[in-house]
Amino acid sequence: MPLKDFTVPRTARRLLRAEPNLRMFSRLWQINWFFVLLICCLAGVGYIALYSAGGGRAEAFAQPQLIRFCFGLLMMLGVALASPRVLRMLSVPIYGLSILLLTLVLKMGHVGKGAERWINLGGFQFQPSEFAKIALVLMLSTWFYRIGRERMGNPLRLIIPAGLTLLPVVLVLKEPNLGTATIVGVIGASLFFAAGMRWWQIIILVSPLPFLGPFIYNHLHDYQKARIDTFLHPERDPLGAGYNILQSRIALGAGGRWGQGYLHGTQGQLSFLPEKQTDFIFTMIGEEWGYVGGVVVIGLLFLIMLSSMLIALRCRNRFGRLVGLGIAMDFFLYCVVNLSMVMGVIPVGGVPLPLISYGGSAMLTMMFGFGLLLSSWVHRDDPD
Amino acid sequence: MFTRRALLILAAQAGVMGTLAHHLYEMQVVHGDELKEQARRNRTSRRQIAPARGEIYDRCGVLLAGNRPNWRALVMVEETTDLQAVVDRFATIVPLDERDRLRIERDRKHVRRYVPLTLKEFLTWDDVARLGLNAPTLPGVLIDVGTTREYPFKELLAHIIGYVAPPNEKDVQRDGIMALPGMKVGRAGIEQTQEIHLRGQPGTVEMEVNAYGRVMGELERVEGQPGARLELTLDTTLQSRIRDRIGERVASAVVMDCRNGEVMGLVSTPSFDPTLFDGGISRTQWNSLITDQRTPLVDKAVSGLYPPGSTFKPAVALAALRAHAITPSERFSCPGYYDMGGVRFHCWSRYGHGAINLHQALKYSCDVYFYQVARRCGMEAIHDAAATLGLDGPLPIELPHRRAGSVPTPEMRRKHGHHWNGGDTVNAGIGQGLVQTTPLALATYASRLATGRLVQPHLLRSVSDQAIMTDPEPLPFAKEFLAAARSGMFAVVNEPQGTAPAARLNLPGVQMAGKTGSAQVRNVPRALRESGHFNSMNLPWQYRPHALFICFAPYDNPRYAVSVVVEHGNAGATEAAPLAAQIMTDALVRDPANRTSLSRGVVARADGLDD
Numbered sequence: 001m002p003l004k005d006f007t008v009p010r011t012a013r014r015l016l017r018a019e020p021n022l023r024m025f026s027r028l029w030q031i032n033w034f035f036v037l038l039i040c041c042l043a044g045v046g047y048i049a050l051y052s053a054g055g056g057r058a059e060a061f062a063q064p065q066l067i068r069f070c071f072g073l074l075m076m077l078g079v080a081l082a083s084p085r086v087l088r089m090l091s092v093p094i095y096g097l098s099i100l101l102l103t104l105v106l107k108m109g110h111v112g113k114g115a116e117r118w119i120n121l122g123g124f125q126f127q128p129s130e131f132a133k134i135a136l137v138l139m140l141s142t143w144f145y146r147i148g149r150e151r152m153g154n155p156l157r158l159i160i161p162a163g164l165t166l167l168p169v170v171l172v173l174k175e176p177n178l179g180t181a182t183i184v185g186v187i188g189a190s191l192f193f194a195a196g197m198r199w200w201q202i203i204i205l206v207s208p209l210p211f212l213g214p215f216i217y218n219h220l221h222d223y224q225k226a227r228i229d230t231f232l233h234p235e236r237d238p239l240g241a242g243y244n245i246l247q248s249r250i251a252l253g254a255g256g257r258w259g260q261g262y263l264h265g266t267q268g269q270l271s272f273l274p275e276k277q278t279d280f281i282f283t284m285i286g287e288e289w290g291y292v293g294g295v296v297v298i299g300l301l302f303l304i305m306l307s308s309m310l311i312a313l314r315c316r317n318r319f320g321r322l323v324g325l326g327i328a329m330d331f332f333l334y335c336v337v338n339l340s341m342v343m344g345v346i347p348v349g350g351v352p353l354p355l356i357s358y359g360g361s362a363m364l365t366m367m368f369g370f371g372l373l374l375s376s377w378v379h380r381d382d383p384d
Numbered sequence: 385m386f387t388r389r390a391l392l393i394l395a396a397q398a399g400v401m402g403t404l405a406h407h408l409y410e411m412q413v414v415h416g417d418e419l420k421e422q423a424r425r426n427r428t429s430r431r432q433i434a435p436a437r438g439e440i441y442d443r444c445g446v447l448l449a450g451n452r453p454n455w456r457a458l459v460m461v462e463e464t465t466d467l468q469a470v471v472d473r474f475a476t477i478v479p480l481d482e483r484d485r486l487r488i489e490r491d492r493k494h495v496r497r498y499v500p501l502t503l504k505e506f507l508t509w510d511d512v513a514r515l516g517l518n519a520p521t522l523p524g525v526l527i528d529v530g531t532t533r534e535y536p537f538k539e540l541l542a543h544i545i546g547y548v549a550p551p552n553e554k555d556v557q558r559d560g561i562m563a564l565p566g567m568k569v570g571r572a573g574i575e576q577t578q579e580i581h582l583r584g585q586p587g588t589v590e591m592e593v594n595a596y597g598r599v600m601g602e603l604e605r606v607e608g609q610p611g612a613r614l615e616l617t618l619d620t621t622l623q624s625r626i627r628d629r630i631g632e633r634v635a636s637a638v639v640m641d642c643r644n645g646e647v648m649g650l651v652s653t654p655s656f657d658p659t660l661f662d663g664g665i666s667r668t669q670w671n672s673l674i675t676d677q678r679t680p681l682v683d684k685a686v687s688g689l690y691p692p693g694s695t696f697k698p699a700v701a702l703a704a705l706r707a708h709a710i711t712p713s714e715r716f717s718c719p720g721y722y723d724m725g726g727v728r729f730h731c732w733s734r735y736g737h738g739a740i741n742l743h744q745a746l747k748y749s750c751d752v753y754f755y756q757v758a759r760r761c762g763m764e765a766i767h768d769a770a771a772t773l774g775l776d777g778p779l780p781i782e783l784p785h786r787r788a789g790s791v792p793t794p795e796m797r798r799k800h801g802h803h804w805n806g807g808d809t810v811n812a813g814i815g816q817g818l819v820q821t822t823p824l825a826l827a828t829y830a831s832r833l834a835t836g837r838l839v840q841p842h843l844l845r846s847v848s849d850q851a852i853m854t855d856p857e858p859l860p861f862a863k864e865f866l867a868a869a870r871s872g873m874f875a876v877v878n879e880p881q882g883t884a885p886a887a888r889l890n891l892p893g894v895q896m897a898g899k900t901g902s903a904q905v906r907n908v909p910r911a912l913r914e915s916g917h918f919n920s921m922n923l924p925w926q927y928r929p930h931a932l933f934i935c936f937a938p939y940d941n942p943r944y945a946v947s948v949v950v951e952h953g954n955a956g957a958t959e960a961a962p963l964a965a966q967i968m969t970d971a972l973v974r975d976p977a978n979r980t981s982l983s984r985g986v987v988a989r990a991d992g993l994d995d
Contacts, residue, residue, distance in 0.1 A: 017543060019881055028415075045685075050876070073819070146570050146729065149385070190393060193385060193389055193393070194389050194390055195395065196385055196386070196389075249411065249419060250419050250423050251423065252408070252412055252419070252420045253411050253412060253415055253416050253419020253420060253422070253423070254416075254419055254420045254422075254423035254424075255412055255419060256412055256413065256415075256416040256417075257413050257416065266423060266427045266429065267423055267594075286408070286412065290412060291408060291412040291413050291416075294405075294408050294412065295408065297462060298404060298408070300404050301401070302398070302401045305397060305401075306394070306398075307392070309390060309394045309397070312390055313387055313390055313391075316385075321386055321390070325390055327399075327521075329393070332397050332400075335401075336401070336404065337401050339404045340404065342405065343407050343408060344413060345404075345407060
């Protein structure tokens with residue numbers, strides 16, 4: 001498609017006379033309800049875990065999260081019904097909005113744990129970096145859809161999408177949120193890869209990375225360096241910076257094979273576990289339900305990720321494929337970073353476990369992403 | 385191509401997820417046990433709990449010191465929104481005085497939020513009931529029970545039982561257990577000397593705590609070993625009789641079982657209320673206690689040092705007899721004075737007693753006789769005899785602050801750089817001058833004279849029902865010498881012209897032997913004495929002589945020994961002897977072995993406290 005589609009008056013006109021390929025009801029019928037069921041299962045796990053994290057009270061975390069999920073579910077279904085053409089048209093304003101919000105958060109954000117990550121949006125707090133990931137997926141998918149696979153070989157064609165990727169990465173880094181910046185970067189890279197970037201281009205880009213490590217470390221903030229140090233040697237400061245990692249390990253280990261029983265996880269219920277309702281919710285599950293429970297949750301996460309990838313693979317058009325893969329990647333990275341973090345595999349960073357951790361913006365943006373994924377599924381048979 | 389690359393990504397994703405699942409297995413299943421142990425240590429906290437302090441009983445099983453529940457009102461600061469409002473409302477239900485308010489103000493600054501704050505201690509049942517009724521208006525207030533040391537007999541036994549107080553810095557350093565909340569340390573009397581027995585072993589309680597150290601529940605409790613039950617040799621009924629007999633006098637009296645040394649009564653007046661110390665004593669109360677010239681805090685029976693006066697004479701007699709310096713029948717003449725080295729020593733009788741033997745000398749309490757006897761046998765012999773009789777050196781009574789009587793020899797005095805005059809020996813012959821002793825030593829002395837055995841005074845009868853047995857060995861005095869001293873003491877009470885006819889017992893078939901004593905607290909100026917108008921009753925109270933009396937009964941088969949010292953009581957014969965006789969009567973009547981043999985009227989009269 002040519003770029004002229006992006007002119008504003010015509011966009012508005014097209015939106016008004018949007019001519020759906022399918023009728024509304026049959027589109028609803030086309031939604032992948034198995035996938036929706038999986039998501040509901042995951043939210044259910046979240047409800048159960050948050051009930052326990054609230055000390056056996058639903059009002060603390062579980063109830064508000066359930067309300068948010070219902071809202072998110074409606075939004076997801078709404079987005080799922082949107083046609084890819086509309087989504088492509090909206091990709092630029094959405095991307096622009098996300099960049100605007102990221103800039104705003106640097107200017108007037110709320111400081112949480114030494115980083116500016118939140119902005120206040122009419123009463124509720126919002127984390128623009130979450131939204132930026134989805135916006136980037138949509139933006140890159142649209143871009144690569146437009147330039148087609150063949151022109152991927154031309155490095156000049158990749159300069160603009162590379163800039164579109166680096167812009168949010170840099171902004172998130174400045175917050176500073178190393179974890180999310182890395183996730184944004186990896187999502188972008190995976191889309192480049194899946195869109196058909198040539199191997200020689202990849203090798204040229206990747207080869208200098210190992211030499212950049214020390215350079216990046218030197219430009220880290222002190223708290224980020226401390227995080228890496230304590231991660232490497234948590235026992236040096238067991239009550240200080242290494243506390244989270246040690247307590248999380250202890251709590252998971254205390255769960256053992258079968259767990260300590262629901263609502264009976266001693267470390268979690270006795271507040272030894274930090275941030276048990278947000279980043280460390282998986283530790284709580286692992287302590288109360290044991291290895292068995294932990295594997296069930298990991299299995300469910302994997303199933304959702306696998307379904308997302310299968311949706312992407314099943315799509316016949318390039319846009320749907322890339323959106324599907326981008327969302328699957330986003331979800332996967334959330335899970336892996338969070339799980340590695342609570343197991344002490346990588347340094348601690350503020351990355352929640354999608355749909356289980358307590359928190360609004362992560363859940364809503366994830367649901368928005370799943371909406372995009374479902375829209376790709378609904379229009380899986382559209383031609384390129 | 386997309387499919388290939390997507391599958392590549394999917395494979396990588398599956399690999400990562402698998403690795404994480406494997407890592408989880410390593411942590412939870414392989415290393416689960418060691419981490420579980422860490423978790424257990426994380427959440428449990430072992431604490432020691434203060435053991436219950438041992439109780440103290442008298443010989444009849446009457447409780448002398450116990451632990452009373454102390455109902456107190458606490459407030460959980462974190463459960464109140466406005467502490468001041470709660471305290472004010474509390475004060476309308478249970479009044480708080482200025483001291484309480486200051487303490488609350490101080491505590492609230494130091495105590496951590498989850499540690500309850502004490503509002504008021506020692507609540508009555510009324511207070512507890514009213515607080516319970518008003519509970520809804522007092523958020524965060526709770527009633528809790530601790531223990532406080534209870535002394536049912538307060539003043540009566542304060543000197544013997546002593547009291548407890550919260551441990552100070554030094555106690556904690558000496559024994560870490562003392563840091564436990566609720567621990568008390570004995571600060572006087574039996575509470576202090578038997579601390580080891582009374583303290584007990586602390587128990588442990590394992591508690592579940594959260595990350596902030598707040599106690600969430602109790603997991604396991606091992607009760608400590610409460611302190612040992614102590615039984616004293618005291619007879620509380622007798623003790624209170626003695627107290628009543630003494631009345632307002634500043635005096636001390638000791639009743640001892642002269643066969644085994646069990647102290648059955650030990651009174652020192654005035655006394656104090658020991659419960660003042662556990663609850664915290666105010667400055668004014670403390671000042672009034674320590675400035676009182678009647679020294680209520682001092683147990684005069686064990687730490688009051690007095691010249692024994694004439695009560696010392698039997699000891700001098702025994703010393704001389706054992707040294708073969710005199711014989712019982714040898715006569716010395718008393719013209720009413722004795723001159724030595726240009727100094728004239730007077731007899732208490734200006735007219736003299738004529739030529740008298742030992743029996744008479746004791747009966748009349750002739751001073752001149754004993755001046756000469758003392759001079760003849762020498763101070764070393766007197767010291768040795770006095771030490772054997774318990775008048776010199778420490779006694780093994782289980783009380784702190786006990787003081788040892790002293791009968792110094794010239795040798796000992798010179799060692800400390802003092803000079804010894806011949807007159808000192810002469811004065812020692814009548815128990816004046818450098819000779820000093822305690823009422824307890826006097827009772828021990830009387831017991832040893834009575835039984836001829838080396839009885840040791842003690843207060844402890846059993847520890848945790850393990851009886852303390854004593855089997856005193858005989859004294860190194862020939863039987864006939866002891867008999868001579870005893871017969872002299874018998875004469876003091878029972879023969880005509882004895883010095884203490886007022887001490888004769890009003891019990892059929894029971895006779896008492898005793899010895900009076902009056903101890904000068906300052907020299908009588910010669911001019912005053914020679915003017916013939918001297919009467920010590922005209923002196924100010926603190927300059928009058930002390931009145932002393934020692935005795936034992938029954939004479940033919942001694943059972944009890946009594947010593948009485950009335951401070952500034954003037955004369956042993958008139959002030960101390962009748963008191964001692966009353967006390968001895970009480971002791972004999974209290975004795976279950978005697979109650980059947982004595983006529984009912986006698987017992988009733990004694991029990992009714994009228995004579």
